[in-house]
Amino acid sequence: EVQLQQSGPELVKPGASMKISCKASGYSFTGYTMNWVKQSHGKNLEWIGLINPYNGGTSYNQKFKGKATLTVDKSSSTAYMELLSLTSEDSAVYYCASSYYRYDEGAVYAMDYWGQGTSVTVSS
Amino acid sequence: DIVMTQSPSSLSVSAGEKVTMSCKSSQSLLNSGNQKNYLAWYQQKPGQPPKLLIYGASTRESGVPDRFTGSGSGTDFTLTISSVQAEDLAVYYCQNDHSYPLTFGAGTKLELK
Numbered sequence: 001e002v003q004l005q006q007s008g009p010e011l012v013k014p015g016a017s018m019k020i021s022c023k024a025s026g027y028s029f030t031g032y033t034m035n036w037v038k039q040s041h042g043k044n045l046e047w048i049g050l051i052n053p054y055n056g057g058t059s060y061n062q063k064f065k066g067k068a069t070l071t072v073d074k075s076s077s078t079a080y081m082e083l084l085s086l087t088s089e090d091s092a093v094y095y096c097a098s099s100y101y102r103y104d105e106g107a108v109y110a111m112d113y114w115g116q117g118t119s120v121t122v123s124s
Numbered sequence: 125d126i127v128m129t130q131s132p133s134s135l136s137v138s139a140g141e142k143v144t145m146s147c148k149s150s151q152s153l154l155n156s157g158n159q160k161n162y163l164a165w166y167q168q169k170p171g172q173p174p175k176l177l178i179y180g181a182s183t184r185e186s187g188v189p190d191r192f193t194g195s196g197s198g199t200d201f202t203l204t205i206s207s208v209q210a211e212d213l214a215v216y217y218c219q220n221d222h223s224y225p226l227t228f229g230a231g232t233k234l235e236l237k
Contacts, residue, residue, distance in 0.1 A: 035226070045174070045217060045228040061225040095173050106160035106180020110221050114173035 002026040004096050004115035011121045016086055020118045022079040022096035027113070029077035030054040032098040035111055036070060036081045040092040050099070050109065051079060086122045093117040126151045126220040130229035138237045143205040145232040147218035152198045153181070155222070162222035165194055165203050168231075169214045178203065179221070210236060 007021040022034065036048040049060035051070040058070050067090070069082040079096055095118075097111035127150040137143050153163045161181035166174035176185045178194035181201055191206040205212055215231040 043215075044230060045219075047226040047228070059224055063225070097173070102179070104158060104160070105183060106155075106158075106162055106221075107164065107183075108162060108221055109226055110164040110176055110179035110219070111166075111174070112176055112185070114175070117173055 002113050006115040006118045009119040013124055017084045019080050019082045022115050024077045032100050034079040035097045037095045038092045088122050091122045093119050126227050128227050128229035130232050134233040136235045136237050137208050140207050143208050145203050147201040147229050149199045153222040154198050161197050163201050164219040164221050166217045167214045
């Protein structure tokens with residue numbers, strides 16, 4: 001069974017940084033791209049960026065450059081997203097979601113598997 | 125950035141009805157080289173992460189009931205549920221899978237009467 005298990009909810013102070021983990025199991029970790037998605041107020045979905053676990057290559061949404069840093073640890077099949085200099089605007093649920101490359105079928109980063117989400121609240 | 129516009133924002137239907145929802149992109153999602161549209165649909169139920177329903181505009185993900193059908197090309201896309209069931213209560217999102225940054229529509233909320 002494929003699972004993406006994310007770390008637990010976080011309450012952090014403004015200006016702090018924090019890291020969310022996403023541990024993959026049940027599939028080839030290096031065979032899928034890992035995306036990170038922000039959902040604010042239970043509604044809007046925003047793509048933060050992605051990382052290729054095979055070679056560590058990344059692509060970021062310009063909006064989140066300087067805000068998020070994506071890394072992986074292949075040895076433990078875990079992806080990480082560090083969020084920097086947090087403000088109230090960063091309060092949201094963050095998801096990791098993996099994509100299987102199916103270019104000839106019209107899918108490059110369609111997100112097949114999702115973590116359960118990590119709630120981040122930024123408050124003093 | 126490609127802007128994804130979904131309509132309507134909400135739909136109230138009875139079980140068994142046919143439902144159609146729209147997704148329009150500000151730029152074409154069609155790859156002229158292979159004639160594939162890079163458009164995905166997701167279903168999100170309350171308290172759950174999104175679930176991939178459709179990719180390539182019309183290919184159902186494994187395990188998705190055949191009452192869900194995706195269609196369209198270029199900039200205009202449609203998700204149809206042929207006979208709505210109670211378990212289809214959810215928000216449906218479309219996603220640009222063509223160009224960075226990947227972008228999502230604002231969603232269509234399906235409510236049952």
